[in-house]
Amino acid sequence: MAVVNNIDLFANIPREITIDILSRLPIGSIINAKFVSKEFRDVIESPDFHLSEPQPHLLVIPYTTTSSSTSWHAKFLKLKGDRIAPNTVAFELAVPGYTPLLLSSINGLILLSEYHDDLPLHHLSICNPITREYVTLPNPPPPEYHYSRNSSFGLGVSRRTGQYKVVRIVQLDGKEHECQVYTLGTGKWRTIIEGTPPVKSRAVCSFVGGNLHWLVWSEDEDEDEAEVSRFDLETEVFTTLPVPPRCHDLTSHRSLYVIDDCLCLCDDSWSTSNGQIVIWLMRDGKSWTKDFFIYKTCHYRRLFGYLTPFKVLENGDLIMWDRTTACIFCYSSKTTYIKDYTNFFDPSFDFQSIALLYTPSLIPLKTLFMEEDVRSF
Template sequence: MVGSNKHTRNLCCEGELEATVPTLPQEIILEVLLRLPVKSLCRFRCVSKSWRFIISSPQFAKTHLDVAFQNKTLFSRRRRIIFSALNLYSVEYESMCSVDDGDVVAVELDYPLKDNPNALGDVLGSKKNDLVYFKVSEDEDENPVMVKVDVQSSVNPRNWVEIWGSCNGLVCIAPDEDTLFLFNPSTGESKRILEESFSGPATCGVTAYGFGYDSTSDDYKVVRIDTDSSFSVYSSRTDSWRRIGTFPYDCSVYNSGMFLHGALHWVATSREDEDDKYVVSVFDLREELFWGMPAPDVDDSFEFAVGTLNGCLCILYSRDDLHDDFWVMREYGVGDSWARFSISLPYICMKPLCLAKNGEALLEVDGRLVQYNLEEDTYKVLGIQGIPVGVGFEADTYIESLTSPNGFFGREFQMYN
């Protein structure tokens, strides 16, 4: 059609072709833009001032996200898996559903502090002799045994990037120890979260974070649980931390809080129960209060993590031994609705990522990506091209969006005047 449509191209006097934009009602243009991928919208900001004004609007970003949540096809196209493997990588969700050879292609992401060397790599980089001696025997009656290791060849120059949660296209990451950023992998925007600063005594360290969205106040929040059982909340609207109180459960939680139904969830043990019975610790982001949800009857000698599968809360083993089961809460908040599932794939640490179109579950299992058919109890391990061989990974999901981490939250903005 290009070259034959006189409404889209006109012949100039100099004999060159000049492109013109068709005149369409603004409502039609808006409906088209709302269905386009983020990559295209970022390019189309340069089309005209009016398009830039529309696409850069916080209200447009919210509507663009809402349209995807309401349309299964658009949601599937915009869903991504983010991997941390001494770097950050992204994979299209739909490509995982369509691969026949078991391989998917990962795209390396640019993220804040990516090129900052880690402390060990920086120290070793200043040494002329990369051979380091380690003492492996502490027996005073024996001569110490020393081994010589070429450390430089085994040290990656980058820090491991922790992924502490994902919500509405934003991912909370820690590319360095206790250094948090809100990061949009689709647009490349990021915002460093200020370090916690209080006048009280210093805490002993962090055990876990959680990240989620309070829709009532239009606020993205990060929750921090410390080893001394204190917990704090960061608000993106105020760009500040607040010390809230004391974590009301045993503070031995190490995994990121799972965001679901406006709340963050961890598996913890009750301080009031003499038998150290497990509960699901729920932090309501709107009320900023903890409450306990019944957990399934599980062995208290293991550690557990919380995940989601098809919108349902899950409890899974997170370390210590091989296991072949997990639990799913069929009805949120109802203790009697916990159901135990057995699988033929033993795991030490497992995290459900999402369900594919064909109903198969995409799982992160001990640093591998697995496609699992829950009905037939069969699975296959998916290879990931682009991630270094032999490097394990952590994974999470996110949806492509225009959500900005830089100060758009809570603003009133009229984009159609």
């Protein structure tokens, strides 16, 4: 505790005031405060403690030639108003694993995969980097048919019951697919076969409005039609949504994301966007609108690769991640000016580095996992 002239400054402060003071600290200070004293740690880990105003951050897990196989030095970048705050919070993400694959994030929890080419299975973990807790999930059961590692994963929470669920879609031997669902706290996977869409291996999964979404294409040789497959986490039923106009052909340069709680499609294909990156948003849950046009040819070196849109700032600028150059940049639709934030990172970062929008929370994993072994790092 804070001691001045042998006087403990917090000894006589009511607990509720201590909670109020600590809850107003930046997220990096809260992480560090847990290691200051047992009293601070107990306050922060108590059910009464909540972040006063959880703010979205960019969570970046760098991958370099010197990266360890058991820990990664991740960074938080705070989104503040119309800019990215210049100060970063670095911490060690020491969840045991192999090549880090950060699959999804919801309410402060992140889904990690310990996938490695030499392993027959994906090993999955749920982690809260703020509470520094993680749980390793049991392996999904092999399908009844020939097992394939071609899988895609999603993490979300149901609207009515508030249950957190991990969903895995795996390709079987041939064109058939199978859906497996893991409800946090149950300790087991369930299989859903009916209506499972042909999701490609490692396809991006986006959670919004109690539903997981994948961009899928028909596997019929006579058809080449794209659609959005939606999985309701409450009813566990698949339905479909249309894609934007001129986005029906098969290409790896289109992916689904979420911007400001709206489903987003980023079209980065030269064939249909005429050298533009086109950002579509579905604001009403039914129809698409074009919200951003970004000309690649104006800033070709920075905008050549696969792009992930994160958030629209208060001034209308768009924060994005270029996966090929491992660079975060801000695009202004008013001036078409691009500002990059390369200086925040080690220049040795490569295309395997990972970034996503993350809102910190203090959800203790022990409240979600009844049957699993919660560990700390």
